[in-house]
Amino acid sequence: MNTDELMSDPAQPFPSSSQEQSSQKASAELNSKKFREEYDIAKSRLADQKFDITKYADPLLPRGPSSTTTQKFTPEVERRLQELVADIKGSI
Numbered sequence: 001m002n003t004d005e006l007m008s009d010p011a012q013p014f015p016s017s018s019q020e021q022s023s024q025k026a027s028a029e030l031n032s033k034k035f036r037e038e039y040d041i042a043k044s045r046l047a048d049q050k051f052d053i054t055k056y057a058d059p060l061l062p063r064g065p066s067s068t069t070t071q072k073f074t075p076e077v078e079r080r081l082q083e084l085v086a087d088i089k090g091s092i
Contacts, residue, residue: 029035057063
């Protein structure tokens, strides 16, 4: 005798008839003309009609330095800091 045939998978119980009826009723309500009209109205209010996804870079790709960020050091300051580091390394 095979126990797999006797026992159902506990993670996926058999749906009861009331669950099947409620899911059929819910899907029928979602396919109604009134629901679709209300959905389209809500979507038109929430969605930005001028939004264009192609204007934005992929957020997961690495980015280069931005032109809008300010540089912390000018070339003169950078040169002076390198001289100080060289002086400190030379004195050690």
